[in-house]
Amino acid sequence: MIRLEDIQKSYFMGTQAIPVLKGITLDIFKNEYVALMGPSGSGKSTLMNILGCLDSPTGGRYILNGKDVSKMVDDDLAEVRNTEIGFVFQQFNLLPRLTAAENVALPLIYAGVSKKERIERSMEALHKVGLAERSHHKSNELSGGQIQRVAIARALVNNPSLLLADEPTGNLDTKTSVEVMEIFGKIQEAGNTVVLVTHEEDIANYAHRVVRLRDGLVETDTQKSSWQMGA
Ligand code: ADP
Numbered sequence: 001m002i003r004l005e006d007i008q009k010s011y012f013m014g015t016q017a018i019p020v021l022k023g024i025t026l027d028i029f030k031n032e033y034v035a036l037m038g039p040s041g042s043g044k045s046t047l048m049n050i051l052g053c054l055d056s057p058t059g060g061r062y063i064l065n066g067k068d069v070s071k072m073v074d075d076d077l078a079e080v081r082n083t084e085i086g087f088v089f090q091q092f093n094l095l096p097r098l099t100a101a102e103n104v105a106l107p108l109i110y111a112g113v114s115k116k117e118r119i120e121r122s123m124e125a126l127h128k129v130g131l132a133e134r135s136h137h138k139s140n141e142l143s144g145g146q147i148q149r150v151a152i153a154r155a156l157v158n159n160p161s162l163l164l165a166d167e168p169t170g171n172l173d174t175k176t177s178v179e180v181m182e183i184f185g186k187i188q189e190a191g192n193t194v195v196l197v198t199h200e201e202d203i204a205n206y207a208h209r210v211v212r213l214r215d216g217l218v219e220t221d222t223q224k225s226s227w228q229m230g231a
């Protein structure tokens with residue numbers, strides 16, 4: 001599903017190039033559940049931005065679902081982003097005056113989906129995260145964990161094949177983090193590919209594979225044995 005071949009990313013400060021990703025080669029298969037770890041500054045967010053087609057690499061190739069997205073222009077990238085990728089961030093980015101269902105439906109408004117279908121699909125997405133009964137509540141009536149679940153539902157509402165999450169439990173206490181990780185597990189079991197960034201080993205333990213970055217390179221890439229055996 002995802003093939004990264006010698007991905008490089010440099011930021012430019014004036015004329016000076018600062019290399020951040022120095023040659024990342026990685027395959028991620030459909031339905032994998034990957035945790036991306038590594039020290040602060042190792043390039044995790046930069047790699048997530050590239051995986052999410054928010055940014056283009058300065059070298060190498062990125063093949064997503066058979067398409068070379070590394071060569072795409074911005075409009076085509078936006079199309080890939082809207083149809084194939086869902087994002088969850090550490091900051092939940094919900095609009096406080098809207099209900100859970102309205103927040104979840106937002107991406108569908110931009111996609112020009114009819115009101116009837118927006119309601120159906122936002123309810124379906126809320127159901128996937130176990131929050132259907134909270135659909136009419138505004139964010140100030142929801143707990144932190146529930147708000148993050150609404151954000152996950154919003155990321156799922158376009159039926160993306162790839163779900164990316166950057167520190168999705170970074171603002172949550174332990175109990176709530178577990179609740180959110182269980183939701184990601186269910187989403188992966190339902191057929192999505194999940195890639196998340198975390199600093200916490202306990203959180204990474206929910207994934208089936210842990211990729212560690214250091215100084216812009218893959219340092220280790222470890223599969224859990226139970227997952228390899230198909231358990
Ligand atoms: P991580 O997510 O692992 O903490 P990042 O990908 O955020 O790492 O950053 C890696 C390095 O790239 C850091 O040194 C950071 O300061 C630098 N960096 C990230 N984004 C930019 C940018 N837009 N412009 C310049 N430098 C950046």
Ligand code: ADP
Nearest residue numbers: 011040041042043044045046049090166167197
């Ligand atoms: P994280 O904790 O997720 O790694 P950061 O605080 O490193 O996030 O970065 C937050 C945002 O700022 C990112 O979008 C990153 O690309 C950008 N950024 C990070 N470092 C720099 C930098 N030196 N110059 C410009 N932008 C940067």
